[in-house]
Amino acid sequence: PAWLRRLCGQLLSERLMRPNGVQAVVRGIMEGTGAGGAEAAAVDWRKCDAVAKILASCPQQCLSLEDYYRLVCPQILDLLHIQDKLTARQFQRVATTTLLTMAKEHPQLAEKHLLQPLLAPLLRCSET
Numbered sequence: 001p002a003w004l005r006r007l008c009g010q011l012l013s014e015r016l017m018r019p020n021g022v023q024a025v026v027r028g029i030m031e032g033t034g035a036g037g038a039e040a041a042a043v044d045w046r047k048c049d050a051v052a053k054i055l056a057s058c059p060q061q062c063l064s065l066e067d068y069y070r071l072v073c074p075q076i077l078d079l080l081h082i083q084d085k086l087t088a089r090q091f092q093r094v095a096t097t098t099l100l101t102m103a104k105e106h107p108q109l110a111e112k113h114l115l116q117p118l119l120a121p122l123l124r125c126s127e128t
Contacts, residue, residue: 013059017068022075023091026051030090048090052097056105065109069102073113 015021029051030044055076058068079095082088099118103110 009059010061012054013061016055016059017062017071020075022055022072023079025054026079026091026094027087030087030094044090045093048093049097051094052101055094055098056101065106069106069109069113073102073110074117077114077117 012025016025030047055072058065062068076095076098079091082091099110099114102114
């Protein structure tokens, strides 16, 4: 029903914009994938793409796209630093797909909140 879809969307949006919310949502959706064969790998890819689409979409409850990017993008970059190998592979896939989607849809905001922080160490090294 529409009311349930709205409520779930609202709860998901609120969770994403909290500290460590992106990681919690990704863990919740991706839990149980990553083991066994080509079929499981295909399911894993589809789940990663679906999660990336969710993360790249600004929720209706958010006041502005800028605020959403400011809150969520650092968390997306944090997904690149997960230590557990199996989890890291999935999280990195989600992070890179999200980054690409955001860069296509809103290039200026993605540059400011994703690409500049991601490339800052490289830029510092090239300036010296």
